Amino acid sequence: MEVKDVHHAYRQRAVLQGVDLRLRAGTLCGIVGENGAGKSTLLKVLSGELRPTRGTVRHNGRFGYCPQQVVLNDALTVRQHLTYFKTAYRLADVRYAEEIMEILGFTGYVDERVGVLSGGTRQKLNVTLALMHDPQVLLLDEPYQGFDWETYQRFWDLAGRLRDGGRSVLVVSHLAYDTERLDELWRLDTGVLRQGEAVAA
Numbered sequence: 001m002e003v004k005d006v007h008h009a010y011r012q013r014a015v016l017q018g019v020d021l022r023l024r025a026g027t028l029c030g031i032v033g034e035n036g037a038g039k040s041t042l043l044k045v046l047s048g049e050l051r052p053t054r055g056t057v058r059h060n061g062r063f064g065y066c067p068q069q070v071v072l073n074d075a076l077t078v079r080q081h082l083t084y085f086k087t088a089y090r091l092a093d094v095r096y097a098e099e100i101m102e103i104l105g106f107t108g109y110v111d112e113r114v115g116v117l118s119g120g121t122r123q124k125l126n127v128t129l130a131l132m133h134d135p136q137v138l139l140l141d142e143p144y145q146g147f148d149w150e151t152y153q154r155f156w157d158l159a160g161r162l163r164d165g166g167r168s169v170l171v172v173s174h175l176a177y178d179t180e181r182l183d184e185l186w187r188l189d190t191g192v193l194r195q196g197e198a199v200a201a
């Protein structure tokens with residue numbers, strides 16, 4: 001994915017002011033920034049949900065986006081969500097989704113209605129739906145919000161595995177824990193990306 005000179009403003013409020021980013025295959029990249037720095041706005045622009053006021057975003061291949069706001073239907077079960085997305089992604093089966101559910105530890109909820117799930121479990125489903133078509137470029141907005149410690153660790157193991165398999169993974173968060181797991185760390189500050197502190201290989 002290649003991002004060049006991306007700007008975005010909401011009316012008078014300039015949020016992105018010249019973002020440049022090259023996300024290579026097989027990299028796990030983190031973007032941190034304070035609340036309101038524009039991280040979600042940037043991911044919305046990268047995913048195509050928002051059109052930048054200036055600049056370009058180019059990417060090849062399958063693409064996955066996990067938004068910060070969980071977009072689920074409370075009336076449907078977990079299984080019904082998988083079936084719906086299987087059709088949308090034109091998948092032959094949901095085996096890979098089931099594997100992700102196993103890793104994130106919520107297979108026991110497959111027949112539950114989403115409306116009764118805890119916040120953390122809803123987020124696990126949110127992540128699973130963004131991943132289940134095995135995207136080459138994966139954009140995750142605050143993906144581990146609400147995760148317990150073990151799930152949090154498993155999430156990072158999964159992200160590392162995807163990176164090792166040649167996927168590009170971009171994780172956005174206001175917290176920069178576990179930066180040693182990242183190949184690249186960027187800080188969104190006054191509308192531009194600046195190099196974060198060096199990350200050991």
Ligand SMILES: Nc1ncnc2c1ncn2[C@@H]1O[C@H](COP(=O)(O)OP(=O)(O)OP(=O)(O)O)[C@@H](O)[C@H]1O
Pocket residue numbers: 010013015033034035036037038039040041042174
């Ligand atoms: N739809 C909108 N209309 C107007 N202003 C907006 C809109 N969405 C976001 N903003 C403003 O743009 C700025 C950046 O918001 P954004 O949600 O991208 O930040 P963030 O870095 O993701 O924050 P957080 O860490 O709190 O999630 C904020 O000042 C916010 O109030």
